[in-house]
Amino acid sequence: MSSQDKIYTLPQLLKQVQAWREQGQKIVFTNGCFDLLHLGHVDYLEKAKQLGDKLVLGLNTDASISRIKGPSRPLQDEMSRARVMASLLFIDAVVHFDEDTPLKLIEAVQPDILVKGDDYAVEQIVGHEVVQARGGSVMTVPLVKGYSTTSIVKKIENQLNKHN
Ligand SMILES: Nc1ncnc2c1ncn2[C@@H]1O[C@H](COP(=O)(O)OP(=O)(O)OP(=O)(O)O)[C@@H](O)[C@H]1O
Numbered sequence: 005m006s007s008q009d010k011i012y013t014l015p016q017l018l019k020q021v022q023a024w025r026e027q028g029q030k031i032v033f034t035n036g037c038f039d040l041l042h043l044g045h046v047d048y049l050e051k052a053k054q055l056g057d058k059l060v061l062g063l064n065t066d067a068s069i070s071r072i073k074g075p076s077r078p079l080q081d082e083m084s085r086a087r088v089m090a091s092l093l094f095i096d097a098v099v100h101f102d103e104d105t106p107l108k109l110i111e112a113v114q115p116d117i118l119v120k121g122d123d124y125a126v127e128q129i130v131g132h133e134v135v136q137a138r139g140g141s142v143m144t145v146p147l148v149k150g151y152s153t154t155s156i157v158k159k160i161e162n163q164l165n166k167h168n
């Protein structure tokens with residue numbers, strides 16, 4: 005399956021999730037901006053996949069990121085970010101969401117497991133009540149210290165300032 009084939013519209017994703025469910029697969033869901041992919045992302049996503057059978061990634065659109073992280077973000081557009089994330093072996097599906105939060109998406113997908121990095125407490129994770137209400141699990145994965153998109157941007161800015 006090509007990386008492009010793993011990028012779904014919501015109706016396509018819901019059909020795919022239903023098919024996976026009929027095969028008895030456990031659906032893990034996580035979401036994020038994933039502007040610049042780094043080791044922390046890879047580590048937590050790989051661990052998230054191990055919590056179930058299929059990993060579905062909700063990806064913020066560009067407009068969503070600009071609202072929640074400011075007008076200077078994202079650095080990479082939503083189609084680029086989707087292809088990069090879909091190219092990861094342990095990602096089974098990528099779907100965009102345009103709202104400020106993935107609540108509606110999580111209500112539609114009804115995942116068995118909802119995961120975020122532990123920069124979020126479980127009760128802070130949007131959608132935790134939805135997943136818990138149907139008997140699902142909401143979990144966090146420890147951060148890999150020292151990695152964030154923001155810190156990468158800062159490093160680049162510092163390097164450029166040093167040499168200008
Ligand atoms: N260092 C890290 N280790 C493990 N997981 C991480 C790390 N940084 C971010 N994550 C997780 O990756 C997901 C996407 O986060 P996000 O795209 O905001 O990354 P970020 O690097 O923190 O970006 P930014 O610096 O713009 O906030 C979130 O679930 C977050 O918990």
Ligand SMILES: O=P(O)(O)O[C@@H]1O[C@H]([C@H](O)CO)[C@@H](O)[C@H](O)[C@@H]1O
Pocket residue numbers: 035036037038064072103104105106120124128129130
């Ligand atoms: O990449 P981020 O900033 O970790 O992703 C955000 O996560 C928020 C989180 O799910 C809140 O519990 C979400 O509301 C926001 O839309 C981003 O996806």
